Amino acid sequence: MSAITTFEEFNLNRQLLNAVSDLGFQQPTEIQQKSIPIILGGQELIGIAQTGTGKTAAYLLPVLMKIKYAQGTEPRAVILAPTKELTIQLAEHAKLLSKYTDIRIQAIYGGIGPKTQIENIQQGVDILISTPGRFTEIYQKGELPVKQVKILVLDEADRMMDMGFMPQLRKIFEVLPRKRQNLLFSATFPEKVEKLSAEFLEFPIKVEVTPQATAAKQVEQELYHVPNIKTKINFIEYLLKNKEDFNRVMIFTRSKENADNVFNFIERKHLGPVRVIHSNKGQNSRINAVNEFKEGKLRVLVSTDVTARGIDVVKVSHVINFDVPILYEDYVHRIGRTGRAFQDGKALTFVNRAEEYHIEKIEKLIREKIPEKSIPEEVVIEKTSFEEKQAIAKDIDDRKRRDDPTFKGAFHEKKASNKKVEKKADKKKEYSKADAKRNAFNSKNKAKADKRSGRKAADDKKYKGKTR
Structure with a gap:
C-alpha cells in the first residue's frame, strides 16, 4: 500500500479539508497516515506516538467525520485527557478543525465550579472533552447523559496512569454504552497502559510510528x-x-x-x-x-x-x-x-x-x-553550599538503595564515621573529666597531707623545745 501524501486522499468531507487547509497542514504525518483510515473504518486502535507528531489531528479528524453535524443534545463522542491544560488545548484544536461545521464541542475540567459547564451540556453537545475527575463529578450529579456515546478516546494514557486515574476510568467505562468504538493514544506503552488497553479495547490495531519514548529527531x-x-x-x-x-x-x-x-x-x-x-x-x-x-x-x-x-x-x-x-x-x-x-x-x-x-x-x-x-x-x-551537598549525597544514596536494598550508602557511612568520631570525642571528654576530678582530688589530698605534715613539724619543734 502506497503512502498517503495529501489529506485529499482520506475519506473526509469538504468542510474538514477546508479547515485543514486553513491551518496550513499540507502533508499528513505518519501517525495520521496510519490512524485515520483505521478509525474511519470503525476499528479500535492503540496509537503510540511521541508528542509533536500530529496525533491529535490523527483522531480528531476521523471523529469529526463520523459525528458530521450537530444532532440532538447528548454527546456522541467523549475524549478524556489527564489535565485541564490539555483538555482546553484539545477543545481549541477541535474547534479549529470543525469551524465549517455546526458540531458543538464542550470542554469540562476542574479548578472552577461545575455550574456553567453543566448549563453548556444542557444546551447540547456533540463532542465532550473532559478530565476523568470532572466527568465523574458531573455524571454523579445526574447532569451528564451518556446513552448516545458511540466513540471514546483516551489521550495521553501513560500520563493518566502516572496520575493514578485507573479507578476513575474503570467507573467511566462501566457507565458508557458497551457498544462503542474505543481509541487509545499514548506517547509510551508501559505495562500499566498495556493493562488499561486490555481492559477496555477489543481486538485493537496497534499503530506505533516511532519506537517508544524516542526523542523527536528535529x-x-x-x-x-x-x-x-x-x-x-x-x-x-x-x-x-x-x-x-x-x-x-x-x-x-x-x-x-x-x-x-x-x-x-x-x-x-x-x-x-x-x-x-x-x-x-x-x-x-x-x-x-x-x-x-x-x-x-x-x-x-x-x-x-x-x-x-x-x-x-x-x-x-x-x-x-x-x-x-x-x-x-x-x-x-x-x-x-x-x-x-x-x-x-x-x-x-x-x-x-x-x-x-x-x-x-x-x-x-x-x-x-x-x-x-x-x-x-x-x-x-x-x-556548592553545605546544605545542597548534603541533599545531593542523600539523593544519590536513596536512589542507589532503591536499586539495591543492601546498599549502605556513602552518606550513611559518613554519618556512622562521624558518630564514631563523636563517640571517641565524648569518651575523651569523659576521660578528661575523670582525670580532672582525679587531679583535683589528689591536689586536695596533697594539700591536706602538706597541712598535716606542716602541723606535725610544728608540733615536733614545740615538743623538742619543752624537753630541753
Missing part, C-alpha cells in the same frame, strides 16, 4: 554538568541574554519552589516577559499564562511538569530542563514542546551529581546518548 539535545542551583541560575542568565536565539523559551523545574525562584530571578533581571505556572497557581492564571505564551506576548514560560503535555505552541525556540525529571517519560514530553510541526528546536538539560543517575535511566529509555557540552567560560561557577 530536537537538538545538549547536556551540561552544572554543580548546583546557583550555577544553574547563572547559566539561565547567560542564555537569556541572547535575545535573538532564545526568543520563545520554556523552562521546566521539578518543584514549585524552584519554578518560583527561576521566575523571580528572570523577572528581577528583566529577561522576560516571563510567567510561571504550577499547581499552586489559580486556573485562570495558568490559562492566561499559556495563552500569552502562545500569542507571543511572553518570551519565557517557567513550569513544573503540569504543562509538559498540555501546550501546543509552534516555534518554541528552546526548552531548558533546569531540573532533570524523575518520571523519565516526562523528558520526552518536555523536550517535545520544541521542534513541533516539523520545526527545528533545541533542548538543554542541566544536571548535578545526583541527577546523573536519572540521566542514565533517561538515555536507556530513549536509546540514545545525550551529547555533553561544556559550560561556557562566561558562566560563573558558584561554590
